[in-house]
Amino acid sequence: MSQSETDQPKRLSVGPFNRVEGDLDIKLEIAAGAVTSARVNSTLYRGFEQILIGKPAMDALVYTPRICGICSVSQSVACARALADASGVAMSPNGALSQNLLLANESLTDLLTHFYLFFMPDFARTVYQRESWFEPVERRFKAVKGQATREVLPARAGFLHLMGLMAGHWPHTLAIQPGGTSKPVTKQEKIRLLAILAEFRRFLEHVLFDDDLEVISALSTLEQLRAWQHQKDWQQGDLRRFLHLSDALGLDQLGQATDRYLSVGNFPLKEDARLLPAGVWTPQGTQPFDVSLITEDISFSWMDGVDNQPLHPQQGQTEVSLRSSEKPEAYSWCKAPRLAGSVVETGALARALVGGNPLLAELVTQYGGSVTARVLGRLLELASLVPQMQLWAKSLQPDQPFCDHLDLHSQLDGEGVGLIEAARGSLGHWVRIKNGKISHYQIVAPTTWNFSPRDQHGVPGALEQGLEGAPVQEGEKDPVAVQHIVRSFDPCMVCTVH
Amino acid sequence: MVNLLWLQSGGCGGCTMSLLNAEGPDLVSLLENAGIHLLWHPSLSEETGADVVQLLEQILSDEISLDLLCIEGSMLRGPEGTGRFHLLGGTDIPMIEWVSRLSEKAGYTLAIGSCAAFGGISSASDNVTDATGVQFEGELRGGLLGGDYQSRNGMPVINVSGCPTHPDWVTETLLSLVLDTPSEDDFDDFFRPRLYADQLVHHGCTRNEYYEYKASAELPGELGCMMEHMGCLGTQAHADCNSRPWNGNGSCTRGGYACINCTAPEFEEPRHSFVETPKIAGIPVGLPTDMPKAWFVALASLSKAATPDRLRHNARSENLIYPPTLHKKNHK
Numbered sequence: 001m002s003q004s005e006t007d008q009p010k011r012l013s014v015g016p017f018n019r020v021e022g023d024l025d026i027k028l029e030i031a032a033g034a035v036t037s038a039r040v041n042s043t044l045y046r047g048f049e050q051i052l053i054g055k056p057a058m059d060a061l062v063y064t065p066r067i068c069g070i071c072s073v074s075q076s077v078a079c080a081r082a083l084a085d086a087s088g089v090a091m092s093p094n095g096a097l098s099q100n101l102l103l104a105n106e107s108l109t110d111l112l113t114h115f116y117l118f119f120m121p122d123f124a125r126t127v128y129q130r131e132s133w134f135e136p137v138e139r140r141f142k143a144v145k146g147q148a149t150r151e152v153l154p155a156r157a158g159f160l161h162l163m164g165l166m167a168g169h170w171p172h173t174l175a176i177q178p179g180g181t182s183k184p185v186t187k188q189e190k191i192r193l194l195a196i197l198a199e200f201r202r203f204l205e206h207v208l209f210d211d212d213l214e215v216i217s218a219l220s221t222l223e224q225l226r227a228w229q230h231q232k233d234w235q236q237g238d239l240r241r242f243l244h245l246s247d248a249l250g251l252d253q254l255g256q257a258t259d260r261y262l263s264v265g266n267f268p269l270k271e272d273a274r275l276l277p278a279g280v281w282t283p284q285g286t287q288p289f290d291v292s293l294i295t296e297d298i299s300f301s302w303m304d305g306v307d308n309q310p311l312h313p314q315q316g317q318t319e320v321s322l323r324s325s326e327k328p329e330a331y332s333w334c335k336a337p338r339l340a341g342s343v344v345e346t347g348a349l350a351r352a353l354v355g356g357n358p359l360l361a362e363l364v365t366q367y368g369g370s371v372t373a374r375v376l377g378r379l380l381e382l383a384s385l386v387p388q389m390q391l392w393a394k395s396l397q398p399d400q401p402f403c404d405h406l407d408l409h410s411q412l413d414g415e416g417v418g419l420i421e422a423a424r425g426s427l428g429h430w431v432r433i434k435n436g437k438i439s440h441y442q443i444v445a446p447t448t449w450n451f452s453p454r455d456q457h458g459v460p461g462a463l464e465q466g467l468e469g470a471p472v473q474e475g476e477k478d479p480v481a482v483q484h485i486v487r488s489f490d491p492c493m494v495c496t497v498h
Numbered sequence: 499m500v501n502l503l504w505l506q507s508g509g510c511g512g513c514t515m516s517l518l519n520a521e522g523p524d525l526v527s528l529l530e531n532a533g534i535h536l537l538w539h540p541s542l543s544e545e546t547g548a549d550v551v552q553l554l555e556q557i558l559s560d561e562i563s564l565d566l567l568c569i570e571g572s573m574l575r576g577p578e579g580t581g582r583f584h585l586l587g588g589t590d591i592p593m594i595e596w597v598s599r600l601s602e603k604a605g606y607t608l609a610i611g612s613c614a615a616f617g618g619i620s621s622a623s624d625n626v627t628d629a630t631g632v633q634f635e636g637e638l639r640g641g642l643l644g645g646d647y648q649s650r651n652g653m654p655v656i657n658v659s660g661c662p663t664h665p666d667w668v669t670e671t672l673l674s675l676v677l678d679t680p681s682e683d684d685f686d687d688f689f690r691p692r693l694y695a696d697q698l699v700h701h702g703c704t705r706n707e708y709y710e711y712k713a714s715a716e717l718p719g720e721l722g723c724m725m726e727h728m729g730c731l732g733t734q735a736h737a738d739c740n741s742r743p744w745n746g747n748g749s750c751t752r753g754g755y756a757c758i759n760c761t762a763p764e765f766e767e768p769r770h771s772f773v774e775t776p777k778i779a780g781i782p783v784g785l786p787t788d789m790p791k792a793w794f795v796a797l798a799s800l801s802k803a804a805t806p807d808r809l810r811h812n813a814r815s816e817n818l819i820y821p822p823t824l825h826k827k828n829h830k
Contacts (some may be wrong), residue, residue, distance in 0.1 A: 014547045015587025018540045021511050025587035045583045046508055046574075047626040054623065056771040062758060066619045069512020069662065113518070121544055143544035144526055144536055153524035157745075160519055164745030168753020170519070171512040172662055172760075174773075175718075175753045182718035182754030184816040302582075320626065322577040333583075401816060403719040478547035494510050 009036065014478050015043070017486065019118040019143075021070045022493025024451075027331070028482065030472050035482065038460070038467035040451045042334040045302070048498045049318040052441040057083060057412060057433045060441070064429070065172045067443070068495045070113075072171035073106040073163075074422030075429075075495075078443075082429040084178035085416030089406035091268075095180015097392045098166060098402060100267045100275075101193075102176065103420070104389050105162045108200075110423035111348065111378040112159075112208075114490045115238075116141075116152040119375065122487065123245055127473075127480050133248060136235060148238065155203040161196050165189055179404030185396050193393045201386050209383060210237025216383040220358045222366070239379055246372045255485035256368035257466035258343045261350035262449065264289060264428070266421035267388075275388065276421060280344065281353040283365045290340075291419065294428070296444065297336040300453040302327055308456040310338065313430040313442040314415065333497040336452040336461060337444050345369065345462040346425025346449045347489065349377030369466075371488040378490070411435045422446055424492050445495035463489055500676050502529070502566040503557065503600070504539040504610075507584050507593040508620045508629050509571025512662040513611035514541050519745060520665035528669055532676050537562065547588055554596065557603055566672065567604035567649075569597055569632050572613040572620040573642040576628035583627045594642055597632065606675050607632065607649045608656045610668060615657035615688070616763035617641075623767075631657070634688065637763045653680070657689045660737065661760035664744060667694045688763060690736065698787060699732035699749070699757045702740035709733075711805040712798050713813035719754050722813025726782060729773045730756035733786035737761045 015025035023044055029037040048067050052060055064079040065072040077099055084091065091099070121143035128134050140148050163170035166183050175182045185193070201213065209216050210232070216239075219225050225243075234244035246252055265278030278289040295310035304319040311317065316335075324330075344350075349369065352360045357380065363373050415432040425446030432440035452461030460468075463486065472479040506514070518525055518541075529536065538545055538553055545553065556562040573594050574583040581592025589596075601607045609632040612618035616636055620629040631641040633655035639645040641655075648654060658671050671691045674680055686695050700709075708714070708723035715722035724730035732740070732750075735757050739749040750757050758772050759765045770776045776783045785794050808820040 013588050015589070016540070016547065016550055017587055018538075018543060018546045018550065021541070023506065023540070023584065023587045025585075041587070043585055043587050044508065044574075045627060046620050046629075050626050051619075051623040059772050062772045063619065063622070066510050066512070066661065069510040069515040072510070072512060072515075117518075117542060125544065144539075144542050149526055150524060153518060153526060154521065157519045157521045157524070161746035164743065164748030166753075168748045168750045168755065169516075169744030171510075171515055173753060174750065174755035174758070177718050180719075183752075184719055184754070186817075320577065320583075322580065325577050325580065325582045399817060401719075403717070403816070405717050478549070483546065 012477070012479075014482060019121065019487060020491045020493055021068070022496070024486070024491065024493050026467070026482070026486065028467070033472055033474075035467050035470040035472060038464045039331050040453060040461065040463050041332045042451060042493055042496045044493065045320060045333040045497050047318070047320065049441050049443060052438050055438050057086075057436055057438055060431065060438060061174055061176065067498045068492060069171045070110055070492055071106065071422045071424065071427070071495055073102050073167070073173065073176065074420060074427055076173065076176040077103050078418040078420050078427050078429040080176050080178045081418030081420060082416040082431040085418060086414035086431055086433050087178060087406050087412055087416070089178045090404055092180045092401045092404045094185075094396055094400050094402045095177070095404065096268050097396055098181040098183070098185070099176060101162065101389055101392050102167055102181070103267070104385050105159065106170065107423040108382055108385055109156055109160060110490070111382050112152065112156060115375065115378065116148050118490065119487045120148070120242070121146065122480065122483050125480060131248065133244060137241065137245065140241070151207055155200065155207070159196065159200040162193060165192060165196070177403050179406060180402045182403060184402040185398055187398045190393065190396050190398055194390065197386065197390050197393060201390070204382060204386060208238050208379070210240065213383045213387055216380065222359065222362050225359060242375060251484065252363065252367050252370045252372035254470070254481060255371045255374075255466045255488055257345050257462040259283060259364065259369050260342055260344045261353050262289065262339060262344040262346045262426050263351045263354040263421060264419040264426040266351070276351050276355050279354040280339065281350065286354060291417065293340040294444065295338050295341075297338060297455040299336070299456040300330050300332065301335050302330045302333055303335065310456070313428060313444055314417070314432070316430070316442040318442070332453040334448055334451060334453055336455040337449050338455060343452065343459060343462055343465065344449060346446050347374060347377065348381045348423070349374045350425060351421055352377045352380060371484050374488040424490050424495070425449060443498050445492070445498060447489070447491045447493065447496040450489050451491055451496055499533055499535045500565045501537045501563055502534050502568065502672070503537045503564055504568045504570065505593070505597065506540050507569070507571040507597070508574040508627060509611060509613040509618070511541070511570070513570050513660070513668070514539075516662040517665045517668050520669055525665070525669070532673055534566070534672065534676060537564070551589055554600065558599055560603070564600065564603045565605040566675065567600055567607045568610050569608070569614045570610045572617050572629035573597060573632060574620070574627045574629050575642070576626065597642060601632075601643055601647065601649065603650070605650045606653055606656060608658055608671065609633070610658050611663050612659045612661045612760060612763075612765065615659040615690075618661060619766045621766065634763060637688070653682070654689055656685065656691065659688070659690055659761045661765070664694070664739070664742065666742060667691065686736070690761065694738045694742070695736040695761065697736070697738035697741055699735040699737050699739045699751070700786070701738070703732055703751050704740070705751060708809055708813050710801060711809050712802045713805050713809040715813055719816045720814055721816070721818065724751065724756050725775065727775055728756050729758070729771065729775050731759040731784060732757040734784055735759040735761060
């Protein structure tokens with residue numbers, strides 16, 4: 001093939017894009033062996049923001065978890081916070097600890113599921129069969145058949161026994177209330193919780209990290225990480241396996257997006273303190289987060305409304321029709337959220353950066369955001385949050401209340417916002433209530449931020465930017481580098497549009 | 499080897515997430531032990547993009563046999579019949595069309611979860627997406643495929659309903675199709691497997707003693723029965739949630755909140771708040787299954803009068819105030 005032929009821009013449509021939660025379609029333009037432009041299409045519209053209108057306020061706690069089967073508790077907590085904000089109800093200390101435990105249980109389950117079931121199987125693809133590391137990696141991580149799946153599924157299910165005990169079941173609990181939870185934990189159940197957490201910790205320390213969680217959490221420079229990595233053979237623990245693949249394939253150079261990271265903060269502690277702070281991180285420093293600067297733009301979304309006029313979610317609208325599905329420039333059901341007009345990336349990496357993690361700050365400052373940084377952000381969060389969960393469980397006081405009550409069934413008027421960090425990043429619910437009924441509901445989910453389409457100025461979303469420059473080998477129909485980058489964001493497509 | 503294809507559309511993916519909670523054995527081992535081969539599952543399989551489209555086309559051209567077709571999520575017919583609320587990624591073809599064509603090839607077609615079975619949450623309120631179940635629209639037979647549809651093995655769509663489904667409901671239904679010869683008698687009028695739908699959520703409810711004496715909770719977290727005030731439908735809901743608990747030992751009622759009858763068609767629109775019991779003249783509108791109203795009223799007022807203090811007080815508390823009295827042998 002002549003040079004001019006290979007330089008011809010090519011279009012490629014990748015989908016159905018799987019091992020993400022939900023369905024996804026990506027249109028790529030490719031020239032000279034690299035992606036030059038990407039358009040990310042969130043293919044599914046269900047209309048929760050429309051379904052909720054007119055419903056009794058407390059019934060939002062039935063509908064909103066069902067936005068998403070993988071971030072169900074996160075949706076519940078965001079909804080409960082919005083209702084609490086609108087009604088002025090406070091949370092009991094036990095209620096706050098219980099919600100933290102439930103949210104952490106779901107988030108860490110998701111981080112684990114992502115790493116083992118969604119992300120790592122791509123390294124067992126035949127495209128890598130000539131690599132020196134291929135055989136053991138295929139044996140361990142091959143989709144469905146790999147030995148890791150059989151170790152992870154029971155550990156995951158055992159960890160989720162916390163949900164059975166504290167929330168009835170997962171997904172889709174109604175236990176999470178504006179004032180706490182509906183499940184008081186007895187002394188016996190508290191003992192059981194500690195046993196569940198200790199067993200999950202054992203799994204992480206033996207299988208994922210091959211080391212104590214404290215040792216992993218104490219790694220604070222790239223040099224320390226390298227030294228730890230090379231203490232043992234690369235096949236000792238799944239973190240070393242990942243770092244080995246990252247080195248071999250240059251995953252720390254792949255998938256840089258906007259390098260502006262948002263966390264809205266998470267896990268309330270006593271008073272107004274939170275375990276994880278809110279803020280916006282760039283390599284130049286951390287700025288405060290201002291919720292009033294969020295807008296959603298529908299210029300490239302299959303939505304009715306006024307293009308070029310982004311709205312704050314408290315004013316936002318969601319209207320769809322046959323006409324909107326034929327909007328000429330539009331290519332996704334997803335709106336385009338912006339913070340002060342800018343694209344931001346959100347997720348575990350953002351939480352770590354805003355929270356001041358020195359290792360990840362060094363990695364991103366040196367090489368830019370990357371597949372490696374995102375995956376490492378998740379694994380380090382697993383290491384740091386499990387000990388925190390053990391402390392929270394020990395602090396539960398079985399003889400004290402778990403829920404503060406307020407009569408939300410009455411003719412309440414009010415508006416509120418619930419902002420939390422789900423596994424995949426910043427999640428916001430905005431509600432307005434009139435006469436006890438919902439008159440307005442808007443949701444901005446983590447993957448709405450990360451997989452946003454272009455805005456009125458034509459600026460691509462975070463993933464769209466992260467895909468530009470991704471290498472594409474001749475003849476690749478579903479380029480493997482594109483797959484690593486997309487899955488490094490751990491998208492949840494059902495949340496994205498909702 | 500039995501081939502299984504799993505597709506998701508207008509739902510939340512929660513039935514898959516729940517399925518991954520299968521224990522003793524885990525899901526992958528269970529399928530392998532039963533000789534079920536996953537042709538493709540959106541959350542688990544390696545194949546993506548072009549490989550998946552090729553697989554679907556091979557099924558349609560009979561190059562690959564499709565034995566079990568599992569559909570999760572509602573079928574979105576809107577806007578205005580175009581199906582554009584979900585075009586399967588990479589294909590620009592509505593998911594409802596893929597499901598219609600693939601169902602003609604399937605040995606058995608299963609609707610997993612209440613969305614796929616009856617329309618579910620996605621069809622709530624004004625049903626903006628024109629969501630329906632695969633072969634039911636709410637309580638009515640029809641749905642996407644029509645009331646007359648039968649899969650290759652001569653069965654209507656099997657509705658493993660629930661929001662979400664218990665992992666065992668799905669795995670045991672799959673196993674029953676592979677290891678047994680199912681007949682229509684194994685399913686109820688909504689074509690739900692009787693292996694879980696012949697039970698009521700009330701069976702095995704840990705609040706049964708409170709129910710017996712109508713010692714009722716009024717606020718989330720209180721220990722009493724939730725039927726009288728808090729909207730609990732456990733005495734009417736067809737499922738075995740309390741005799742076969744979730745995530746270890748959980749269930750909705752054990753979690754301190756009402757059963758919302760999520761295995762039933764149209765549960766998503768109760769026409770009143772989910773968490774308040776509608777009443778006429780102080781008597782709950784929905785009576786326990788098969789209970790004559792006059793008897794319910796008579797027994798309820800009798801048992802209320804007989805409620806032991808222990809239950810009356812515990813019912814309105816988050817903690818057990820009074821444990822049951824010890825009966826000691828009368829040693830002298």
